[in-house]
Amino acid sequence: MPHLAAVAATVWARRAVVLQYRRWRAPEEIERRVEPYGLVLKAGRWYLVAGGPSGIRTYRVDQILEIRPLEEEFVIPDGFDLAGYWNGYLADFRARLHTAEALVRLTPEGAHRLGVTPTGTGWTPACPSSRSTTPTESSCGWAPMSRSWHRPNYATASPRRHET
Incomplete structure (x- = not known):
């Protein structure tokens, strides 16, 4: 996973980044400016939890095509709890699964x-x-x-x- 160390460094430094990211729906390759809040390891896959213009999102680290750290620092919102967010994300994900x-x-x-x-x-x-x-x-x-x-x-x- 070529970008895991760079993602972890930006989480640690609280620096905003620009991601080139591959997602499952069109357009498949997108660019986003995000504020990395934390990393989660789930079932052998790393996920980046990050804030951005449209709220908090989750990104699979192995789908990051390029990461460009910015000089811009940020502060994680008061009351943000990574474990709490992740549990809510998983519950929402399971509820949206197509059967x-x-x-x-x-x-x-x-x-x-x-x-x-x-x-x-x-x-x-x-x-x-x-x-x-x-x-x-x-x-x-x-x-x-x-x-x-x-x-x-x-x-x-x-x-x-x-x-x-």
């Missing part, structure tokens, strides 16, 4: 490979020449199973992944 649900039909072999037991009325004899196109029917050796994921790409990348 996707898919109804899929599995063959007995497919269910075995995924390590699941489909619910419903059970399996019917295989009849590959006349598979039903209605996903709620249990027919021709297929059985319905409903799964939920917090992110739709998890459904296609890893159907086994259970999220809580």
Whole structure:
């Protein structure tokens, strides 16, 4: 992580910075002037908590493309609590997670490979020449199973992944 030491130095010195940052939505690369309040290590990833014109934001340090320290000093607002902010940020993040649900039909072999037991009325004899196109029917050796994921790409990348 090439910028972690520079970010930590600006947090310690209470110096404003200009960040070139890569985010997940367009425009993907942005430039922001921020005041670094603190660093948080969560699940092996470093996050910068910083104040700016639009309030306090969280930035993944590994998504910082460039950091330019400024001579400008700042004071962290009275009453700011990094741990309290982080707990609120995580609660808000979890509340905003998109949950996707898919109804899929599995063959007995497919269910075995995924390590699941489909619910419903059970399996019917295989009849590959006349598979039903209605996903709620249990027919021709297929059985319905409903799964939920917090992110739709998890459904296609890893159907086994259970999220809580």
